[in-house]
Amino acid sequence: MAHLGVRSDAVAITVNGDSRDIPAGSTITSLLTSLELDPRLVVVERNREILRDRDSYGHIELTDGDTIEIVHFVGGG
Amino acid sequence: MATATQPTLDTPFVVGEREFQSRLMVGTGKYPSNAMMVQAIEASGAEVVTVAVRRVDLDRTKDAGVLHHLDPARYFLLANTAGCYSADDAVRYARLARAAGFNEWVKLEVIGDQESLLPDTAGLLDATRVLAAEGFKVMAYTNDDLITALRLEDAGAVAVMPLASPIGSGLGLLNPFAIRTIKHRLSVPVIVDAGVGTASDACITMEQGVDGILMNTGIAAAGDPVRMAIAMRFAVEAGRLAHLAGRMPRREIAVPSSPIAGMLG
Numbered sequence: 001m002a003h004l005g006v007r008s009d010a011v012a013i014t015v016n017g018d019s020r021d022i023p024a025g026s027t028i029t030s031l032l033t034s035l036e037l038d039p040r041l042v043v044v045e046r047n048r049e050i051l052r053d054r055d056s057y058g059h060i061e062l063t064d065g066d067t068i069e070i071v072h073f074v075g076g077g
Numbered sequence: 078m079a080t081a082t083q084p085t086l087d088t089p090f091v092v093g094e095r096e097f098q099s100r101l102m103v104g105t106g107k108y109p110s111n112a113m114m115v116q117a118i119e120a121s122g123a124e125v126v127t128v129a130v131r132r133v134d135l136d137r138t139k140d141a142g143v144l145h146h147l148d149p150a151r152y153f154l155l156a157n158t159a160g161c162y163s164a165d166d167a168v169r170y171a172r173l174a175r176a177a178g179f180n181e182w183v184k185l186e187v188i189g190d191q192e193s194l195l196p197d198t199a200g201l202l203d204a205t206r207v208l209a210a211e212g213f214k215v216m217a218y219t220n221d222d223l224i225t226a227l228r229l230e231d232a233g234a235v236a237v238m239p240l241a242s243p244i245g246s247g248l249g250l251l252n253p254f255a256i257r258t259i260k261h262r263l264s265v266p267v268i269v270d271a272g273v274g275t276a277s278d279a280c281i282t283m284e285q286g287v288d289g290i291l292m293n294t295g296i297a298a299a300g301d302p303v304r305m306a307i308a309m310r311f312a313v314e315a316g317r318l319a320h321l322a323g324r325m326p327r328r329e330i331a332v333p334s335s336p337i338a339g340m341l342g
Contacts, residue, residue, distance in 0.1 A: 016132045035135055041144055042133055043176045048169075050176045069132065071173050072142045075114065076129025076159050077104030077244070077271075077293030 013066040028057035028068075037070065045069040086318060090288060092266050093182070093214040093235035095153075099123050100283070101313040102155065102268065104293025108302060111146040117296055118147070121306035126152045127184055127291065129159050130170045149179055155216070157184040162197070164204035171208050182214040184238070184270075184291070194244040198225045202232050209233025218270050221255035223262060230265050237263055238270035238291065241282055245294045247274030250282045257285045276305075276312035283316025284324070 010021040015031070022031060028051060032039050044051045047067050051060065062068070090097045102125040108114035118126055128143050147154075156174030161167040164187055171183040187204055189197030196219050208215050209232060216236040217229045226237045239259055242248035249272060250256065260267045266288035273279050273292045282290055290313055299305035 016135055018135070035133075037133060041142055043130075043173050045173065050172055052176050070135075071130050072133050073128035073144055073154065073156065073174075073177065074131045074141060075105040075108065075143050076157050077106045077127055077291075 011062060011064045011066075013062055013064070013068060015068045016070055022062060026062050028060045028062070031062060031068070032057070032070075035070070042070050042072045045071070087321065090266075092216070092268075092288075097124050097153075097289075099125075099310075099313075100289035100317055101279075101310055102127065102289060102291040103296060103306070104291070105143050105147065106293050107297040109297075111143075113302055114297070115146055117302040117306040118152070120303045120310070121296065122310045124153050125155050125291075127155045127157050127293070129157055130174050153182075154179045155182050155184050157218075158186045158204075160188070161186060162188050162200075164200040164207070167200070167204040168207050171204075171213060172211075175213065180214075181212055182216065183208060184216045184218060185234075186218045195240075196220055198222070201225070202228055205229055205232040205234050216268065221252050221259065223255065223258050226259045226263055226267075230263050234265060236266040236268050236288075238268045240271040241269050241278065242272030244271045246272050247278075247295060247298075248272055249274050249278035250285070253281070253285050256282070256287060260286045260288075273309075275299075276308040279309050279312035280316035280319070283313050284320050286320050289313070 009024045011024050012019060012021050028044055039054050039057060090100050099122045101121055101123050103118055103121050103123040104127045105114055134141050158167040158170040161170055167185055167187045174183060175181050185204055187197045187200035188194055198219060201217055201219060205215050205217055214235045216238055217234040218238045219225050219229060221239045226239060229237050239256060241250040268289040268291055269282050269287050270291040273282060273290060273295045279290055296302050296306045296309060
């Protein structure tokens with residue numbers, strides 16, 4: 001859930017449909033780390049664009065209003 | 078399996094230039110537990126296992142991902158686009174699945190109706206064209222309509238997957254004639270997907286001459302999924318061999334199996 005008091009050093013993003021405030025300067029890597037997700041087991045989409053290159057995650061800085069989708073494989077037929 | 082005294086019993090099962098040993102493909106959904114899912118899949122002998130693409134549940138990330146339980150080095154992961162109701166959505170899910178980095182295959186579903194889960198064949202054709210052009214190996218889940226099957230083949234699908242009966246229904250093969258017709262007319266493999274409820278359904282389906290079967294609920298929702306997985310493995314093999322062997326003609330009269338000559342006077 002989003003923090004109530006938005007600090008100036010935070011950016012507001014949406015992750016899997018939920019609003020979140022994250023520290024300014026956060027990257028995809030730091031977001032995944034904070035969510036305790038293994039980058040090798042998920043796929044990340046930013047503003048409807050798939051981030052195919054996992055090596056780039058550490059360089060992609062999240063900005064205010066970004067919509068992030070993090071998906072993985074689940075059981076299905 | 079083949080030895081010096083045992084001729085090769087079956088022809089290779091090739092889909093999209095890849096050869097598989099098992100003609101049974103299985104899903105990973107709806108099992109009572111992950112441990113049972115793993116056991117049942119192992120017992121089924123399947124190499125190809127389907128998975129779905131979904132949002133990570135950020136509140137409980139430890140256990141939900143199927144790759145925490147299934148070794149992707151051991152099984153060929155076939156991502157599906159289940160739950161997609163438009164070609165655009167299906168294409169998006171397929172691209173996400175490919176970005177996971179395992180392969181460029183997709184079991185394409187474009188569903189047209191929430192109640193029947195029957196395919197939207199127009200959307201399916203659109204999505205097949207887009208994905209085939211992007212280099213995807215598209216296995217298209219469709220109904221048992223020959224014309225759609227032919228168009229999917231033309232659109233670049235590497236396999237066409239007509240249903241036996243609706244997804245999760247367990248009603249078995251409702252239209253053997255339609256499935257045989259599709260098999261006779263297509264060059265790409267025909268793999269029946271959905272509706273197989275028990276081993277006899279699988280056997281009868283394979284006896285129609287199709288190349289394989291994909292099933293999920295028939296195993297996962299069985300009273301004992303591991304036993305059913307084994308039953309399905311045998312049923313698929315039995316049906317395949319019976320098809321290759323060629324059944325005897327049906328007759329409306331009895332014909333004795335024992336000699337008539339030599340009876341006591």
